[in-house]
Amino acid sequence: MNITATYINYYRVCKRKLWLFANEIQMEQTSDIVADGKVIEEESYLQRSERYSQIQLSQNYSGLSLSGKIDFFDTKNKIIHETKRSNKVEQAHIWQVKFYLWLLELNDVEAVKAIIEYPRLREREEVFLDDEDIAYLKKTIREIMAVANDKTCPSVINARICKSCSYYDFCYSGEN
Numbered sequence: 429m430n431i432t433a434t435y436i437n438y439y440r441v442c443k444r445k446l447w448l449f450a451n452e453i454q455m456e457q458t459s460d461i462v463a464d465g466k467v468i469e470e471e472s473y474l475q476r477s478e479r480y481s482q483i484q485l486s487q488n489y490s491g492l493s494l495s496g497k498i499d500f501f502d503t504k505n506k507i508i509h510e511t512k513r514s515n516k517v518e519q520a521h522i523w524q525v526k527f528y529l530w531l532l533e534l535n536d537v538e539a540v541k542a543i544i545e546y547p548r549l550r551e552r553e554e555v556f557l558d559d560e561d562i563a564y565l566k567k568t569i570r571e572i573m574a575v576a577n578d579k580t581c582p583s584v585i586n587a588r589i590c591k592s593c594s595y596y597d598f599c600y601s602g603e604n
């Protein structure tokens with residue numbers, strides 16, 4: 429299995445979402461919210477394409493394949509820039525970019541920090557990586573493998589975030 433930042437993000441949001449995605453039940457293309465997020469990313473990309481580089485990274489860790497695509501890396505200032513639509517799952521975004529920072533470190537590429545930008549909210553969040561974060565990411569990867577390989581799909585979480593999840597119809601279509 430190839431673990432990407434999406435796995436890290438979904439692990440933080442919902443174990444069921446992670447399991448569905450890892451088992452190739454994917455709904456992202458049918459979600460308006462996901463499509464909306466992609467428009468924001470593309471608009472940001474047009475504005476920044478000349479200033480930043482796109483980097484594709486991969487690394488083996490403990491027999492597992494890790495990979496990530498960083499869309500905006502400021503090679504001069506060594507800063508990752510990530511654009512998001514909303515901050516409803518802020519912790520998932522934070523761990524996604526920490527995973528990128530770790531991947532850079534594993535590839536011997538120096539990085540100072542990441543900045544998550546929420547253009548519609550006019551907010552930004554600076555993210556750094558320390559040794560405790562790396563230990564947490566290592567533990568997270570082991571737990572992702574356990575969830576993904578479990579034969580049983582985890583239960584729905586009945587959380588507010590479900591309404592903006594691409595799996596909402598799949599998860600709740602049987603309910604009144």
Ligand code: SF4
Nearest residue numbers: 442584585590593599
């Ligand atoms: S709709 Fe809710 S329970 Fe279903 S995958 Fe998404 S976050 Fe998880």
